[in-house]
Amino acid sequence: xxxxxxxxxxxxxxxxxxxxxxxxxxxxxxxxxxxxxxxxxxxxxxxxxxxxxxxxxxxxxxxxxxxxxxxxxxxxxxxxxxxxxxxxxxxxxxxxxxxxxxxxxxxxxxxxxxxxxxxxxxxxxxxxxxxxxxxxxxxxxxxxxxxxxxxxxxxxxxxxxxxxxxxxxxxxxxxxxxxxxxxxxxxxxxxxxxxxxxxxxxxxxxxxxxxxxxxxxxxxxxxxxxxxxxxxxxxxxxxxxxxxxxxxxxxxxxxxxxxxxxxxxxxxxxxxxxxxxxxxxxxxxxxxxxxxxxxxxxx
Amino acid sequence: xxxxxxxxxxxxxxxxxxxxxxxxxxxxxxxxxxxxxxxxxxxxxxxxxxxxxxxxxxxxxxxxxxxxxxxxxxxxxxxxxxxxxxxxxxxxxxxxxxxxxxxxxxxxxxxxxxxxx
Numbered sequence: 001x002x003x004x005x006x007x008x009x010x011x012x013x014x015x016x017x018x019x020x021x022x023x024x025x026x027x028x029x030x031x032x033x034x035x036x037x038x039x040x041x042x043x044x045x046x047x048x049x050x051x052x053x054x055x056x057x058x059x060x061x062x063x064x065x066x067x068x069x070x071x072x073x074x075x076x077x078x079x080x081x082x083x084x085x086x087x088x089x090x091x092x093x094x095x096x097x098x099x100x101x102x103x104x105x106x107x108x109x110x111x112x113x114x115x116x117x118x119x120x121x122x123x124x125x126x127x128x129x130x131x132x133x134x135x136x137x138x139x140x141x142x143x144x145x146x147x148x149x150x151x152x153x154x155x156x157x158x159x160x161x162x163x164x165x166x167x168x169x170x171x172x173x174x175x176x177x178x179x180x181x182x183x184x185x186x187x188x189x190x191x192x193x194x195x196x197x198x199x200x201x202x203x204x205x206x207x208x209x210x211x212x213x214x215x216x217x218x219x220x221x222x223x224x225x226x227x228x229x230x231x232x233x234x235x236x237x238x239x240x241x242x243x244x245x246x247x248x249x250x251x252x253x254x255x256x257x258x259x260x261x262x263x264x265x266x267x268x269x270x271x272x273x274x275x276x277x278x279x280x281x282x283x284x285x286x287x288x289x290x291x292x293x294x295x296x297x298x299x
Numbered sequence: 300x301x302x303x304x305x306x307x308x309x310x311x312x313x314x315x316x317x318x319x320x321x322x323x324x325x326x327x328x329x330x331x332x333x334x335x336x337x338x339x340x341x342x343x344x345x346x347x348x349x350x351x352x353x354x355x356x357x358x359x360x361x362x363x364x365x366x367x368x369x370x371x372x373x374x375x376x377x378x379x380x381x382x383x384x385x386x387x388x389x390x391x392x393x394x395x396x397x398x399x400x401x402x403x404x405x406x407x408x409x410x411x412x413x414x415x416x
Contacts (some may be wrong), residue, residue, distance in 0.1 A: 002335070103408060153413055154393055160413045177416030185404075189391040189411055197414035290391050292381060 009144060010151040010167040017147045021140040021154065023204050028136040032128045034079060041126050043081065049120040057117040059135050059241070061130060061194075064112075066131070066245045070261070072276065073249040075220035077107055087216045087223075094214065100223040107220075134198055134244025137161035141240070156295050158204075160197040161221035171288075179203045179231035179273055187279060188271070190289030196240035200247035201232030221251050228254030231275050236285065237268035246270075248267035255280060259297045272297075300343055315407060321405050330410065334363065335402040344370060344391060344403075359399040372396065 003141045005025060009018040031053055033039040047268020052060065079088075080103045081102040086092035107245040109124030128135075139162045144152050152163040153172060162172050165243040171193055175186035185225045188195060202225065219226040233251045237243040246268055250258035255272055262270060262282050271294075279294035286296050306359070330336055331397045334341045344352065352363040359376035371387035375396055382396035390410055394403040 090346070155413045155415075158415050160415050166412070175391075175411035175414040177414055179416070186392055186411070186414065190415075197415045201416060204416070232416060258410045292385050292395070294393065 004051055004155075005155055006018065006153075006155040007140070007147055008153045009133040010173040011149055013147065014149070014152075014238045017149050018152075020147070021144055021152075023119055024140050024143050025154075028055060028132070028139060032132045034127050034129070041128065041135055044119060044121050047121065048117060051182060052119050054117070055135075055139065057114075057119070059124075059131065060114065060119065062135075063128065063131050066242070066249070070246070070249040070253070073252040074130060074245050075107075076128060076130070077110065077124045078125055078218055078220060079125035080106065081223050082127060082216075084215075085216075085218070087205065090167070092209070092214070093178065094209055100135045102273045104190055104223045114183055122212045130200075130248040131241050131245045132238040133157065133159040133252075134161075134196060134242070136240075138196060138240025144147070158199060159240075159244060162192065162194055162196075165193050175231070176234050176271055180201065185271065186296070187277075189287050190236065190271070190285065191290070192236060194242035195236050195238060195296050197234065197236050200248045200251045201230075202226070202251075203231065217248060217251055226252045228252060229275055230254060230258075231273045231277070232237070233258065234271040235268050235274075236270070241266065264298065264299055322330055331406055333402075333404045333406065335404060337400045346370060354399075354401055356399050356401065361376065361396055361401050362401065370394065372403075 005022060007018045007021050030036060030070060031040045034041055035181060036042055040050055041054060043050050065093050067074045067076060082088055083105060084095045102238050104121055110126060112122050137154045137159055138161060140154055141161050150164040151167045154161045160174055166172055171191040173188045174192060174197050176188050178185045178187040200217060202217055203214035205211050215225040217226045228251060230251055233247050235243040235247040250270060253261060255274060258272060269282045271285065271289060272280040279291060280297050281289050281294045283296045283299055317343065330346055331343045332346060334344060334402055336353060336354050341354060348367050350365045353363045354363065361375045361382065362373040364371055364373045369387035369389040372382040372394060375382050377396050377398035382394055385394050388394055390405045
């Protein structure tokens with residue numbers, strides 16, 4: 001999680017609580033880092049059998065079930081492909097079809113063994129990149145609530161999680177970045193109470209080669225950057241992991257499939273922006289999204 | 300009737316003082332907005348001060364009005380008039396006129412608590 005972390009806590013004991021929340025997030029970050037030599041994830045990826053911490057076991061189980069629910073649009077085992085494209089190191093390159101297919105085959109034949117909290121991987125490499133921040137922020141929010149904090153805002157690199165309402169009781173105003181604009185340019189503002197708000201879009205990390213842009217969100221089916229016609233997806237949910245994971249999964253699915261998926265559930269809402277800058281908002285956000293023009297996706 | 304005069308004076312004084320207090324409160328609440336034309340910042344509007352600003356670019360003209368702590372595009376030469384329809388705003392989403400390349404972006408308390416994306 002090489003991102004900026006902001007923790008703002010209101011009320012008595014705020015400073016201590018904020019520090020504690022930051023420490024908790026750093027600790028989780030340490031467990032799930034793909035680059036940290038001794039992180040639980042790195043050890044799993046080296047083929048070791050690992051006695052997982054409670055949080056990692058929970059994160060793994062929930063990632064797997066979200067992967068299944070989304071029909072594989074979210075895949076926690078794409079690490080070898082992410083590395084192939086250079087998104088882990090910044091040494092980008094467009095790999096050949098053979099290279100991609102080779103890794104997709106490996107992905108398909110690999111296996112995970114999970115008994116109790118003991119886990120090991122065979123032919124697979126784990127990367128919690130699409131869910132770790134959301135889950136960590138949610139854990140930190142939970143910790144703050146246990147400390148009696150009733151108003152706080154956490155942001156892990158644009159992954160927003162709130163505790164309660166603002167100190168004065170009003171709703172939080174979360175700016176949704178314009179995928180075609182620059183940092184600080186919003187296409188709309190979401191008013192939310194206690195919620196997680198997470199955005200995914202290729203504009204967040206991409207490289208250009210021969211005039212073609214390659215985004216960092218890979219389609220697990222093709223092994224290539226997702227080209228679903230969407231520029232960004234923002235998910236609002238009570239659950240931080242769900243918001244984080246779904247922002248990626250819906251991005252991979254594309255508008256139609258994402259709308260269908262939303263209709264089949266009642267635990268999240270979303271703002272989707274297509275390549276032409278058209279904005280689609282699920283019904284539940286109709287009155288909480290402030291924006292000049294958007295189309296409502298109805299049930 | 301000297302007495303009546305004093306009463307009138309006293310009330311007048313009270314009225315002025317409360318008006319001043321209200322203006323200060325209002326001023327404290329209103330933020331500022333940057334006016335950006337063709338990518339360049341033209342000026343920063345103090346939303347607590349009622350004013351009218353005409354912005355001319357190579358593409359057209361927008362007339363901005365600041366009133367009651369909010370800013371709106373009163374009129375514009377653009378074909379779609381989207382900026383005019385955005386109405387009076389005091390924060391949040393910027394007012395944008397794409398054809399004339401004008402952006403009114405808010406800052407200060409009226410802006411957002413966090414951003415995603």
